Amino acid sequence: MSLIDILSRRIAAQGPISVADYMAECLLHPEFGFYTTQPALGAEGAFVTAPEISQMFGELIGLCLAQAWLDQGAPAPFTLAEAGPGRGTLMADALRAARAVPGFLDAARLVLIEASPRMRGLQAQTLAAHDPAWIDGVYALPDAPLFLVANEFFDALPIRQFLRDGALWRERQVGLAEGRLTFGLGPAQPQPALKARLEDTRDGDLVEYCPAAAPILQAVAARIADHGGAALVIDYGDWRSLGDTLQAVAGHARADPLAQPGRADLTAHVDFEALARAAAPCAHTRLTPQGVFLERLGITARARGLARNLAGAALDAHVAAHRRLTHPEEMGTLFKVMGVHPRTAPPPPGLEP
Ligand code: SAH
Secondary structure (H helix, E strand, O other), X not given: OOHHHHHHHHHHXXXXXXXXXXXXXXXXXXOOOHHHHOOOEOOOOOEOOHHHHOHHHXXXXXXXXXXXXXXXXXXXXXEEEEEOOOXXXXXXXXXXXHOOXXXXXXXXXXXXXXXXXXXXXHHHHHHHHHOOEEEOOHHHOOOOOEEEEEEOOHHHOXXXXXXEEOOEXXXXXXXXXXXXXXXXXXXXXXXXXXXXXXXXXXXXXXXXXXXXXXXXXXXXXHHHHHHOEEEEEEEEEEOOOOOOOOEEEEOXXXXXXXXXXXXXXXXXXXXXXXXXXXXXXXXXXXXXXXXXXXXXXXXXXXXXXXXXXXXXXXXHHHHHHHHHHHOXXXXXXXXXXXXXXXXXXXXXOOOOO
């Protein structure tokens, strides 16, 4: 039995499924899902994320959150949270850097939002010294000041895709043709959630909608509005997306999203406009390119400092990692950062109102 068999049987019995249902099964199926079975991240995994490229990324995030904590009067205790922590690398680097900020670690209660039992196991190894608590979703975040980071988390949440047909929409679905998974379209229907997109699209355009994203950010913003705190959302995407951004990556290469369900990572661009709307009752910052954000936080000075102890291939790799995180042709502009903060507090360092 494999995921392709399970999905084929389900579709044969019940009809085509939405792209969101397909994505959810591929990523988090309890036996065959990508995050259940694959090493997933890092050099031996399917793809490499920013914290796996260089320790500088997590260090600067840690210092950014610690400065935001100082700016708000160093509340204690507070929740230090990460959504989708992967191997725990970002948080380990953040905690190590934040040791320099007196009182921060003592006041922090580490909470990890993670759906995959396998990923929880990896995080337990990396972060054992910090006594983390795991929760399934943001609804279970404690009622306390909240300082949260989400790097490449929202892009893993299932999206629905709709093709415009007049004033109606046809949902893109995954069905079966001659025994193979294939994309198709459902019947034309009104979609109240896409009302605003009737204004900026034309017949035949494809738009995406991530049903889980706004409720998650609303729950985070509610904690921050009530108790103080800040959230950093880092991901690829833009203010609003148009067209098909569903992407499969396996073995560091682009793959066909339907070819090997559960073996490839599936992501979609994040619609930051939807997140910004959900951030009310808090303020949100301007959407800032990752490269600009990291430069403002001082990545070049940190890179020079680390370079002093390196030579040869290690130095070359370090220089390449700095470039990869910041350069416009690499992750520097594709990835964006948006901060969420109380209306009464300044934006987190590196971000503008
Ligand atoms: N932030 C990490 C990992 C990104 S991969 C990094 O930058 O390296 C996405 C992470 O989110 C994984 O840990 C995955 O298991 C987790 N995840 C995916 N969908 C989730 C969901 N619906 N709820 C909670 N965690 C989820």
